[in-house]
Amino acid sequence: MDRSSDLIRQAEQTVAEYKDIVNQDKYRLHFHLMPPVGLLNDPNGLIQWEGRYHLFYQWNPFKTAHGAKFWGHYSSSNLVDWKEEKIALAPSEWFEKNGCYSGSAIEDNGKLKLLYTGNVKDEMGNRKTYQCLAESTNGIDFHKKGVVLRLPEGYTAHFRDPKVWKYEEKWYMVIGAQSEQLDGRAVLFSSNDLEEWTIIGDVAGTNLNGLGNFGYMWECPDLFQLEHNDILLVSPQGLKPEGMLYNNVYNTGYFVGRLDYQTGVLEHGEFFELDRGFEFYAPQTTVDNQGRRLLFGWMGVPEQEEDKHPTISHHWIHAMTIPRELLFRDGRIYQQPVKELQNLRKNELTLTDVRIEPEYSFSQLEGSVYELQMHVEEFEAEQLEITIKDSVRLMFNKNEQVFTLERVSLSTGAPEVRQCQLTNLTKLQVFVDTSAIEIFINDGKEIFTARMFPDVDNKRMVFQARDGHVKGSIQKWDF
Template sequence: MVMKQDEMLKQQAYLAVEEKGESVRKDPYYPGYHLAPPVGLLNDPNGWIQWKGIYHLFFQWMPFHAGHGAKFWGHYTSEDLVHWNLEPIALTPSDWFDKNGCYSGSAVDADRKLKLFYTGNVKDEHNQRESYQVLAESEDGITFTKKGVKIELPEGYTPHFRDPKVWEHNGRWYMVIGAQTEDNWGSVVLFESVDLEKWTHKGILSRGNEKPFTNLGYMWECPDLFELGGKDVLVFSPQGLEADGIDFNNQYQTGYVVGELDYKEARYTHGDFTELDRGFEFYAPQSALDDQGRRIVVGWMGVPDQDEELQPTVKNGWVHQMTMPRELKLMDGKIYQLPLNEMKELRSIHRNNTTIEEEISTEIERTSEIKLDGEIESIVLFDYSRLIYDRKRMILTLERPSYRNGEIEQRSCILKNDLEHLHLFVDHSSLEIFVNNGEEVFTSRLFADPSNNSLKIKPINSAGLQVWDLKNDTIKQENYKR
């Protein structure tokens, strides 16, 4: 009996994990409590949902090498957002409509099934792209059956038309898709359905050359539209923005607008674009509403085309990871991001609880949580990353060496209020910094010498310091084949 393409691809991926997975996990840069690929490359979070009490996070995955290609959907689950299990492969690029990649998408709970919508990527012999919006579904949340193409490319757009995010509102289903118009402007498109089978193209909700924008990029990826704090928030990742002072300094950006969506008229009125994260690596986030009513977001700790191939883990057979899940809140028209209360379960040893009044130097574990209350002048982690506060201009800056040439590069933000609180999470090769209870966030990779555990802090006056060692073994990958 000839093995089906889907099963053959799964077996090839499982073999890659068997052959290389152990050496990948031995890499000193491999995370202890963040989600990363078992081998190969991970990028966008997909299908992020709490379904029947279990959190499901799917991810774009290339299992065969630490580069891009025809993507699979890998799959992690968790009951508590702290401990995670790697599940069997959810989707493979095995059909005519997705043979060059099962691209990003989302998940919904409908008809007692977990339903996935994703973009099937197809390229012909001349490298011409086609894109299809595809449905797959599961009764157990583990094994998925593809149900075929539900939306083909409408008129007015190039085949850069992808990343469906689906939700329910007042008894109807809605979908936003990231798109490029035929005149090469980034945009977000709305569809409507009563049954998740037949979809009506309602039109463009926002585009890069229409008010309040004049030139917001040539392609918008990974849109996510949701209600937060009584407003309709659209998060998306525009490509093609030029750096503007301290803004838009990554290769591609991720940010949001706040407004109101008229579902009946398919009209979205919104304000200007604000970056969601100020660090070096943050892209393509996706949010979900859990059964506690929290809007929780996970982002990819990476950026496309931003020296990915130069990250030091590539030679060890893997690259990239996810952010921690974070809770979103909207206050005075601005999104705040907060570590979840569940993250306290990561704590193992309360290493430090003191007040510092002068510069100190100490050592921390490579999986650590650090809290500082009070103004600081600088923090230096592992003699590699440096956080500096310019009190007069209220500018906070993160520095690190460039992957490309080792020269110091920077990312900065201007604070609305004085610096009063910093909350840092370190995990072998990653750093997440929450500023002033989530007013700003810096997310970055951190490839310091693994033998260097130094932490140096210089307060402006005095600051309360707490340090915890964090668990290093919260992700299980042993039992993912079925």
């Protein structure tokens, strides 16, 4: 048996061994993608190929910590019903022996091709990095072609996560990197055949294009067009908190600008955080056959209280966000849940002329797994608070123009918050799963994503208005 088959067999045995323990966890999710066992992190290879959506993911099947990653694989015809496919990549070759790290998928000559980072460490922990190619004719079984790009001069071995696309009949690849000066970078390459790559230059990074100090490593870059704008999506490491900004250990956001494909330089504006919540990192996008720019994110953050998640006792950790469609309005990205999620709706409840003064609760609004929408018609109060499962609070303070997500800290048990500036509140769309919440504000202008671990029997939902009243309509669907 070859090394790849042996590793896959070991992973499959681990899934089988812990299946019952994993599935007994009260915090397993209902409509979010999770690992069958072990640790899940970055979304990889997101693509619609031959009419079917494929989402690969970084996966350590053997423990709930980071290690030598595999590529797990889900597929779907509708973004709602997902099938767990066989393992796509295992770290079996010399150029990836310490992990098949993140990458992307493209279609080329009828084949589904994966470009990914091979991670190698010696006995002293010194790292080497290789960009690798694998291909498939059926979208399930992948043949490794090997190394197509080695580390160029000027960068450390923190050089990974290739995202590939075609522009004007040529292939381009952006890679997350660290310069030898320990500055975060996104680097552009080009190719005619996906196997021979030529460096073009730095797209953006610390101390480039007027940006200043902006992190020591840029992970998981994604470069795409949205409404004729070039968007660089990236996860910089090393940003320091600035008020309401950058409050996670590592953060994710985007620049809007214009890419010069000849020089590789992106002339860009300011950096916008993509998600304001506690758990969001390393997102990846693709375009489907409807022309939609779709995104999945990892509902987690590296090195941020990962060892405190209670799911670890059931041998699994982390999940993906729901799929989102990206739109561009007023110079910013808006994110909206894909319309296919409406197929999960059942037991619709519609309440009109709801007046919250000072408190409002209704037993039919309680639940475990659901979607809630609130349309605000009058906001004549200082603050609106929504408490969900006595675990999280959503608060909008009209006077201070601040939206707050508050939850119980996974490590201390004390309240902790994430916040953003918000001039007014017109709409809330909230997706509640057993141990996850995603909040879309004002049609997706701001988003908060977080894990939460309430008492599993707690289904409470309470609305409160302070110093006044809030009036509007509420819809709820069970999922």
